[in-house]
Amino acid sequence: MGVLGSIFCMPEELRPLLASRAPRSMLVPSLNYVESMLRYARLIVVGDRVTRDALSLGLRPVLAVYDCTEMRYNVECPELPRDYRRVHVANPRSSISLEALNAIRDGIRSGRYTAIQVKGEEDLLAIPAILYADVDSIVVYGQPSRGVLLVHVDWYVKRLAWSLLRMFQPCDVPLEKAKE
Numbered sequence: 001m002g003v004l005g006s007i008f009c010m011p012e013e014l015r016p017l018l019a020s021r022a023p024r025s026m027l028v029p030s031l032n033y034v035e036s037m038l039r040y041a042r043l044i045v046v047g048d049r050v051t052r053d054a055l056s057l058g059l060r061p062v063l064a065v066y067d068c069t070e071m072r073y074n075v076e077c078p079e080l081p082r083d084y085r086r087v088h089v090a091n092p093r094s095s096i097s098l099e100a101l102n103a104i105r106d107g108i109r110s111g112r113y114t115a116i117q118v119k120g121e122e123d124l125l126a127i128p129a130i131l132y133a134d135v136d137s138i139v140v141y142g143q144p145s146r147g148v149l150l151v152h153v154d155w156y157v158k159r160l161a162w163s164l165l166r167m168f169q170p171c172d173v174p175l176e177k178a179k180e
Contacts, residue, residue, distance in 0.1 A: 006098040008168035010124060018124070018164075025151045027143060031057055034150060038140075044108070044133055046126040046141040050148055051078040051115075054140070062137075063107045065125050067091075067118040071144060077117065084115045093121040096168060100125055105132045126151075130161040 010018070028034055031053045038054075043061040045051045051064045055078060064084070068077040080086070087107065091100040100118060104125060107114030109132070118125070126141040133139055133153040143149050151157055 007092060007095050007171055008097075008165070009095045009171035010168055014164070014167060022149060022151055022157070022160075024154070024157050025149045027147050027149055029147045031059070031140070031148055035059070038138060038150075042134055042137040044129050044137055044139045046122055046129055046139065048075055048078060050140050050142050051080075053148075055080065060113065061140075063104065063114050063116070063129065065104065065116045065118065065122050065129065067120065067122040069121070078115075080115045081113070084113045085110065087114060087116045089116060089118055091118045091120040091122065091125065094124070095171065096124050096128060096165070101128045104128045108132045108134070127161050127164055130157055131165060133158075 026034075031038065031050065035057050038059055043054065043059055044063045045054050045061040046065045048066040048068060048070050051061070051066045054061050054064075064078065064080065066078055068075060085107070087103045089097065089100045089103045091097045100116070103116050105128070107116060126139055129139050130151055130153055135153055135155065135158070137153045139151045139153060141149055
């Protein structure tokens with residue numbers, strides 16, 4: 001079992017809000033549409049497809065978070081350059097684990113290219129990525145069947161991420177159930 005308080009579950013009332021487009025974000029069909037804009041950005045990617053797409057375009061995200069799953073189907077993990085520091089964490093579906101939150105914080109602060117492979121689900125980990133990202137970073141994550149969301153991080157979206165995270169409730173989800 002997870003340590004009580006080490007996993008934070010999303011309240012059901014947040015589901016519709018989090019499924020919609022984030023404030024101050026830009027929805028694009030794919031990263032190809034904004035490649036030149038991202039070329040010199042401090043880029044953070046969350047999701048298998050956006051990680052693969054960013055790397056195939058020659059972009060170098062400072063942080064990549066993925067779970068080797070797309071639309072609930074197992075896929076091959078993104079192939080990362082050798083100089084990425086690799087971290088493995090558990091994060092059950094519809095939650096944010098303290099382990100994943102700390103790995104994101106440490107990865108961003110480390111100054112090294114970091115890849116976080118999640119056992120479980122990475123969908124909600126864009127929230128702590130935005131919270132810990134430097135101002136003027138760009139956090140990119142997929143919006144299934146709609147495209148890719150780019151969030152230009154400023155103090156407003158950081159406060160919004162903090163407000164959302166504070167709405168999550170401590171829960172006791174066994175980390176062993178992370179892939180269920």
